[in-house]
Amino acid sequence: MTPELSVVVPVYNEEESxxxxxxxVLPVLESLSRSYELILVDDGxxxxxxxxxxxxxxxxxxxxxxxxxxxNFGQHMAIIAGFSISRGKMVITMDADLQNPPEEIPRIVAAxxxxxxxxxxxxxFRQDPLxxxxxxxxxNAVTNRITGLRLHDYxxxxxxxxxxxxxxxxxxxxxxxxxxxLGQKFAVNPVEITVRHSERAKGESKxxxxxxxxxxxxxxxxFSIAPLQAVTVTGMTVAVMSxxxxxxxxxRRIVLGPEAEGLFTLMxxxxxxxxxxxxxxxxxxxxxxxxxxxxxxxxxxxxxxVYQEEEEx
Ligand code: UDP
Ligand code: MG
Numbered sequence: 001m002t003p004e005l006s007v008v009v010p011v012y013n014e015e016e017s018x019x020x021x022x023x024x025v026l027p028v029l030e031s032l033s034r035s036y037e038l039i040l041v042d043d044g045x046x047x048x049x050x051x052x053x054x055x056x057x058x059x060x061x062x063x064x065x066x067x068x069x070x071x072n073f074g075q076h077m078a079i080i081a082g083f084s085i086s087r088g089k090m091v092i093t094m095d096a097d098l099q100n101p102p103e104e105i106p107r108i109v110a111a112x113x114x115x116x117x118x119x120x121x122x123x124x125f126r127q128d129p130l131x132x133x134x135x136x137x138x139x140n141a142v143t144n145r146i147t148g149l150r151l152h153d154y155x156x157x158x159x160x161x162x163x164x165x166x167x168x169x170x171x172x173x174x175x176x177x178x179x180x181x182l183g184q185k186f187a188v189n190p191v192e193i194t195v196r197h198s199e200r201a202k203g204e205s206k207x208x209x210x211x212x213x214x215x216x217x218x219x220x221x222x223f224s225i226a227p228l229q230a231v232t233v234t235g236m237t238v239a240v241m242s243x244x245x246x247x248x249x250x251x252r253r254i255v256l257g258p259e260a261e262g263l264f265t266l267m268x269x270x271x272x273x274x275x276x277x278x279x280x281x282x283x284x285x286x287x288x289x290x291x292x293x294x295x296x297x298x299x300x301x302x303x304x305x306v307y308q309e310e311e312e313x
Contacts, residue, residue, distance in 0.1 A: 001035065002035075002087050002088070002089070003034075003035040003036050003037045003087060003088045004034040004035050004036065004088060004089050004090065004091075004100065005029070005034055005035070005036040005037075005088045005089070005090050005091075005092065005109065006031065006036070006037050006038075006039060006086035006088030006090070006091045006092070007025070007029065007036065007038050007039065007089065007091075007093075007094060008039045008041065008079055008082035008083060008086060008091060008092070008093050008094070009021070009038070009039065009040050009041065009045040009076075009082070009094050009095070009232045010041050010043055010045040010075050010079050010082065010093075010095070010096065011040055011041060011042050011043060011045060011053065011091075012042075012044065012045055012049070012072060012075070012078070012079035012096075012206050013045045013046060013047045013049060013203065013206070014045070014047075014048040014049050014096040014097060014202075014203055015045075015048045015049050015203075016202035017057070017097045017098055017203055018049060018052045018053065018096065018159040018201045019052070019105070020098060020201075020202075021096055021098055021102070022052075022056045022162070022184050023148060024101075024102050024207050025038065025101070025102045025248055026059075026060065027302055028040070028102045028106065028260070029063075029105070030090045031106070031206070032105075032109060034105060034109075034178055036063065036088065037063055037064075037065060037086070037087070037088060038060075038063055038064045038065070038084060039065045039066075039067060039082045039086055039108040040053045040056075040057075040064065040065070040066045040067070040096075041066075041067040041069065041078040041079070041081050042066065042067065042068050042069060043069050043072050043073060043075070043077075043078040043084040044069050044070070044073070044260065045070035045072070046073040050066070052246070054066055054307060057307060060183060061309060063304065065084060065085065065307060066307040066308075067081050067085060067303060067305075067306050067307075068303070068304045068306070068307070069081060069301055069303060069304060070301075070302035070303065070304040071117075071302065072248045073300070073301040073302075074160050075157070075206070076176075076177050076178060076179050076218075077177075077300055077301040078301070079093050079157075079179055080169070080170070080179070080300065080301065081301050081303060082271055083154050083166050083169060083170055084170055085306060086166065086310070087159075088163070088197055089143070089162065089163050090109065090112050090160055090161070090162055090163070091160070091161050091162075091163070091166045092105060092108055092109075092152070092159065092160045093157055093158065093161075094157065094158050095157050095177065096156070097126070097200050097201075097203060098198065098201065098220060099197055099198055099199070099200055099203070100123070100156065100157070100158035100195055100196070100197060101122070101195075101198065103288075104121075104133050104195045104196060105156060105158075107195070108121070108159070108160040108162070110192070111160065111191055111193055112160050114189060114191075115166055115189060116160075116182045116189050116191040117159070117161070117162045117164065117165055117170065117187050117188055117189050117190065118159070118161055118186075118187035118189075118190040118191075119153075119159060119160035119161075119166055119190070119191055119192075119193060120151055120153070120156075120159050120180065120183075120184065120190060120191070120192040120193075121153065121156045121159055121192065121193055121194070121195040122152045122160055122192055122193070122194045122195070122220060123153055123154040123155075123156045123195060123196075123197035124154060124194040124195065124196055124197060125196075125197060125198055126197045127198050128197075128199075132212075135212070135216075136153070136154075136206070137219075139154065139155075139219065140152065140153065140154055140226060142220065143181070143200040143219055143223070144223075145226075146223075146224040146226035146227065147181065147220075147223040147224045147226075148224075149181060149185065149223065150182050150184075151180065151181070151192070152192055153182055153183060153192075153197045154178070154180050155180075156180075156195070157179075157180070157196075157203075158184065159179075159180060160193055160211060161181050161183050164181055164186075165187060166187050168186045169182050169183060170188070170243070174220040174222065174294070174300075175290075175293045175294055175298075176220055176222060176293065176310045177218065178223070179220060180214075180220050181219055181222070181223050187251050188292065218290075220285050220311070221287055221290055222290075226286075227283045227286075228284065228287065231283055231284065234276060235280070235286070236272065238276070260267075260295075263289045
């Protein structure tokens with residue numbers, strides 16, 4: 001029997017949030033009066049998350065599946081692992097930390113029922129640290145500009161995708177990915193709705209500064225090569241300007257004679273251009289690093305065990 005709805009939840013060290021999630025999510029899914037499956041993907045948690053998930057599964061073995069990954073592969077890979085065993089006609093992704101209330105799920109289902117193949121979400125009154133909200137604003141704007149996608153909130157992971165979109169996402173074999181952007185890329189009739197958002201009540205964010213930077217570069221490098229073009233264009237502009245400046249200095253030397261002032265101005269310009277050079281090397285490196293990851297061809301994620309009903313294996 002194929003369920004109508006699959007809900008995929010990546011879980012990484014969320015032992016504190018899971019009890020409340022489990023308490024709230026099943027009533028919501030039951031209220032939809034449709035067949036469903038809940039897929040919990042344990043992304044190599046080192047706390048009791050897996051044990052709690054397996055315990056919870058005992059309550060509804062017919063509905064709850066648990067995927068145990070063989071290590072920490074990141075939120076997006078955990079979702080891909082969940083997608084690969086999901087069978088619902090609609091698939092909804094959701095975080096385990098309850099920042100987006102599971103009570104919003106029916107609204108996503110309703111939007112999909114109206115014929116939308118991808119339902120995106122925008123966090124209303126987002127409750128996150130100020131610096132994250134500011135960084136997201138910049139990333140959203142830059143990403144929309146360089147990728148040609150039109151999304152208002154790339155980071156909100158409570159989203160719905162229909163089966164066709166999920167299968168397309170699964171066809172992409174890339175090791176670094178960003179699921180909302182990928183879904184949007186394949187969508188024919190997408191829509192965005194606003195959803196509530198709360199502060200993380202338990203546990204802490206799994207994204208430190210460096211992980212956030214990496215994730216956002218996954219998004220920008222994965223969907224556009226405009227940053228590389230920006231480097232080339234900057235380089236060309238600087239070269240033309242230097243050429244004009246050199247011509248000016250030669251003329252000045254002929255007319256007025258040699259000059260020696262302006263040493264510190266020159267150093268300031270030099271440092272600035274060194275900065276630009278380093279950023280450019282870095283941007284190139286972001287792509288090269290990802291190409292390197294691809295060519296090694298290691299598995300994108302490794303499943304240790306899937307806990308689900310016998311007949312489905
Ligand atoms: N997560 C995961 N693997 C990771 C990092 C996060 O499965 O390596 C899960 C995490 O358990 C949560 C969701 O992804 O369910 C979002 O993580 P978090 O709430 O820390 O991100 P934030 O809300 O701070 O962006
Ligand atoms: Mg969160």
